[in-house]
Amino acid sequence: MVSYEKEQKVCRIGPVKLGGQPGENPPLLIGNIFQKGDVMLESRKEGKFNREGTAERLAALKAISEETGVPALVAMVANSADEMKRYVDFFVETSDLPFAIDIWVEKVRMEAARYIAELGLQDRVLYNSITPWDKDLEGQVAELKSLGIKHVVVQVFDEHDKGPAGRVKSLKALMPIVEKGGFQSILVDTSVMNLPTISLSLKANHLIKQQFGLPCGFAPSNGSYMWRKSAGDRGKAQFAAVDAGVHAVSALLSDFLLFGPLSGIGRVFPAVGAAHAMMTALAFEERGFIPDQAHPLAKMFPDVLTQFQKEGEG
16 A cells, blocks of 8 residues: 555665555655745845844744754755855855755856855755756756756646646656666655645656656645735635645645745644654564664654554564
């Protein structure tokens, strides 16, 4: 029920491990800083931000990750390479978590990648992302390889087939190019359009894991925050419950999730940890899998883990 015949790729980004069979490694939760509307961001143009407040948020993120057993990574959003350089310098001085560069424009994204390579941070960074809309896929992948970039996100989507099969088709078209990069980690983002159709991304995750064995995920926050904006007062009142629920459901068939601003860690991490513990219980029932002490089942439900250990010995 929760196992794939295809061998599942397990990736390591810094200390973080993700991918594999369902129930084994908890989903990597990727949160944003310096995105549009971030209260810590004082002036994007001048590169000014609340350094103390951001450092406190990063410390809180690491603490709840350790408390729940759900791994964390920080995506920094920027519009220019110079802006991203300031953020990277601050981040590596402040936190030991892995991080991602989150830049839409291909040219700017590559400039940031060059700077990260100069700093020798290739083991720690996630390049987000290679997309079907990039103008020079071959050149981009070739330069990333020459820079020693090891971990990339590949975003998949088909304008003519917006269902799960279209995302699989998109990946099949991209992989012959992406594989030339020799990357250690290829994470597949199955593109959220809105909240209800997150189910299509979940099905695409299943199909891609089934056929390729690659770690898959997406941004449930794109759907939940979109709904919050459109739902007015009702959205404001109900948002926390909806956001936690959407992330919990998404965690059942995902290896990573982009959850939006760090202000959401208090609801998203426990919800994802609990959902993943449910999948781990199925993994134990199906194939006798028992996690280690860093796993959400051990952190959040130690009595259940003890029960499984006893049953496994019996």
